[in-house]
Amino acid sequence: MRGSMPGVPSGSGPAGSTPGAPLDSRPAGSAPGVRAGARRVRRALVVLTLLVASAACGGAETPATPADGPDVLRVLAGSEIGDLEPLLKRAQDAVGVRVTLSYAGTLDGADQVASGGADGRYDATWFSSNRYLSLIDGAAARLSTQTKAMVSPVLLGLKASKARELGWDGKTVTWNDIASAASARKFTFGMTSPAASNSGFSALVGVTAALSDAGEALDSAQIDAATPRLKEFFSAQTLTSGSSGWLADAYAKEGAVDGLVNYESVLLGLNASGRLSEPLTLIYPGDGVVTADYPLTLLSSATPEKKELYGKLAAWLRTPEIQREIMTTTHRRPIVPEVRPDPRFGTASLVELPFPNRRSAADELIGVYLNQVRRPSRTLFVLDTSGSMEGERIDALRQALTALSGADTSISGSFSRFRDRETVTMIPFNAVPGTPQTFALPDRNPEPVLQRIRSYSEALQANGGTAIFDSLRAAYEEVRSSPSEDFTSIVLMTDGENTDGSSYDDFASYYASLPVKFRTFVVLFGDSDVDEMKRIAQLTGGAAFDARQGSLATAFKEIRGYQ
Numbered sequence: 001m002r003g004s005m006p007g008v009p010s011g012s013g014p015a016g017s018t019p020g021a022p023l024d025s026r027p028a029g030s031a032p033g034v035r036a037g038a039r040r041v042r043r044a045l046v047v048l049t050l051l052v053a054s055a056a057c058g059g060a061e062t063p064a065t066p067a068d069g070p071d072v073l074r075v076l077a078g079s080e081i082g083d084l085e086p087l088l089k090r091a092q093d094a095v096g097v098r099v100t101l102s103y104a105g106t107l108d109g110a111d112q113v114a115s116g117g118a119d120g121r122y123d124a125t126w127f128s129s130n131r132y133l134s135l136i137d138g139a140a141a142r143l144s145t146q147t148k149a150m151v152s153p154v155l156l157g158l159k160a161s162k163a164r165e166l167g168w169d170g171k172t173v174t175w176n177d178i179a180s181a182a183s184a185r186k187f188t189f190g191m192t193s194p195a196a197s198n199s200g201f202s203a204l205v206g207v208t209a210a211l212s213d214a215g216e217a218l219d220s221a222q223i224d225a226a227t228p229r230l231k232e233f234f235s236a237q238t239l240t241s242g243s244s245g246w247l248a249d250a251y252a253k254e255g256a257v258d259g260l261v262n263y264e265s266v267l268l269g270l271n272a273s274g275r276l277s278e279p280l281t282l283i284y285p286g287d288g289v290v291t292a293d294y295p296l297t298l299l300s301s302a303t304p305e306k307k308e309l310y311g312k313l314a315a316w317l318r319t320p321e322i323q324r325e326i327m328t329t330t331h332r333r334p335i336v337p338e339v340r341p342d343p344r345f346g347t348a349s350l351v352e353l354p355f356p357n358r359r360s361a362a363d364e365l366i367g368v369y370l371n372q373v374r375r376p377s378r379t380l381f382v383l384d385t386s387g388s389m390e391g392e393r394i395d396a397l398r399q400a401l402t403a404l405s406g407a408d409t410s411i412s413g414s415f416s417r418f419r420d421r422e423t424v425t426m427i428p429f430n431a432v433p434g435t436p437q438t439f440a441l442p443d444r445n446p447e448p449v450l451q452r453i454r455s456y457s458e459a460l461q462a463n464g465g466t467a468i469f470d471s472l473r474a475a476y477e478e479v480r481s482s483p484s485e486d487f488t489s490i491v492l493m494t495d496g497e498n499t500d501g502s503s504y505d506d507f508a509s510y511y512a513s514l515p516v517k518f519r520t521f522v523v524l525f526g527d528s529d530v531d532e533m534k535r536i537a538q539l540t541g542g543a544a545f546d547a548r549q550g551s552l553a554t555a556f557k558e559i560r561g562y563q
Contacts, residue, residue: 066100066122073309076109076118077101077126078198079243080263081294083330087322095312105242105561106132106198107412114139114411119301124310128152128198128263128292135359136411144298144307147314150323150332153289153350154202157267157280158259162187164281172286175210176229183232187258190239192247194366195415196561199244202290203261204369205362207233209353210287217357223365230373237374240487242561246543252276253541263292268331268344288351293335363414371420372443377563378423378486380436380475384494384525385428389462393495393526400553401426401457405450408557416560418453420446423486425478426456429471430464431500436478468494470501472520472536473510479518488518489563491556492536495526504532508539517541521559524548 066074071092075081081101088099102122104112109127112118114136118125125133130146133139156178163169166181181187192200209218211233212226239257241247248266251257252275260267264282271279296317298310316322323334333341356362383397399407406417418424422441428434437456441449475490498504511517519542522533526548537544543562547555 066102071096071098073097073099073124073306073313074122075099075101075124075126076122077103078106078128079103079245080128081126087325091313091316095316097309097313105196107195107415110136111411113142118299122299123302123306124299125297128294130295130297131355132362135362142300144300146295146297148293148295148335149317150294150326150335151291152263152265152332153291154199154206155264155267155289156259156261156283158187158283160278160281162258168283169281173283174287175207175285179211179229179233182236185236188236188238189259189261190247190251190257191237191261192241192244193561194369196242197244198292199263202292204365205355206290206353208365214354217354219361220364223368227368227372234374265331284348288353290353291350366415370415376421376486377419378484378488379563380425380427380478380490382471382475382490382492383426383428384466385460385462386430386466386496387463388496394460394462396552398457398460400556402454403553404556405453413557416557418450420444427471427475428460429467431467433467433471433474465500466496466498467501468498469504469507473507487563490518490520491559492520493523493525494528497529504535511539521562523555525552
């Protein structure tokens, strides 16, 4: 069974292309240096062509500064909103609003808004919920009008045969019932990380509120009381992810996992996709759920002209015609009373479970999940320290690893650090794989080990060639030598192309022979061979993260949601 989920996030969030375009065929007998040089020339010509084209068109759009204009509404959004892009393209003709979406994770987005980083760069936000954001001091002053656009509760979906086996088909089930069955390992499930995705956070809040019998907002005492039961519940989690959409894709490909905790819309979408060997039975817990209401939210810093665009778009989204289309195409419930939910949503009434009313309680709950409740992580970093990394690149690598060892004190950074109970192995490489160095974080007081990781990272030096596939194989051999049920994943970071040792084809043959397979997350950096790196991600069911135009530290932080 694999330890994490597939997908190819790129740029600043998990909204990239499908992994792995095959490499072009190569001339027989051409030398590695000649092939690499030719590819660099081709890439340079492509980049030059794109720059010329961009200049002719008046400049290129970048994720950091979305293109602006009198009819443009710049929206910072969660990746869940991506399925609305085809609909939003019609808003320009319908109401004269051109919507540009830039994606961020829930906590990253909250960071940007609360710190003022979104002011002037975006005009509005659109996340599945503003609940966490509203808990941050000063965030309310950054937000203006909110317009709820649709609704989707977070539920458990189980294979129909498993639901029948448990006697839950057509029966009212509570989260306590679900936790008891999970503790007995009567089923397995996947869920997104609550530190990266709102669906995972909402699920964690809902389960905790139900198991603690919280009649009002969750607090520290209720979290403590529920922790033993939470450990039982999450002992059945065998699949994790940083995004609801990628989790669904992983589940469809995985086959071995019994179910998902995810949005109702995602579960219904999977059933309608034709990708499942058997449909999911949706379990509506009788003791309640946490619901996403997708508020399109105007930022207080928006200009009067942008406020007018916001008003036009918000009103259009709530028209009966568009509400029906949202319901039909995205499987989310309509928000306006004029449009009734169709039969696919069933007849179960939705009881809303209490949510934390203090950020300290929400943060404590996420921390308890990461450091005490869920399965521990085992993470192997295969790190390019070849000569081409000398200078700014090796400095960026040191900073990225230092950030994961606790130096990044932002909201999202605090939850992406190496976790209590995590086993971290570093494998630097140049012309040959380096000696693996393993750091085992304890279940409490991890700071001494984190300091050792920082010292190790700061001492990394760049020299020599680039043996990507020998080094990747060394990581898999390290995993094979110590089998574990921990969430296991491998991170490969390289700034160049393979120049020494075995080839991709050699590694592919080796990988096919492995009895147990784990995902590799690749980080595109510097002059990486993009096609070959994406082929590795595709082969292993992993993901490619693009740090060529952005921060290496940000890419490493994004990967943490998938580990």
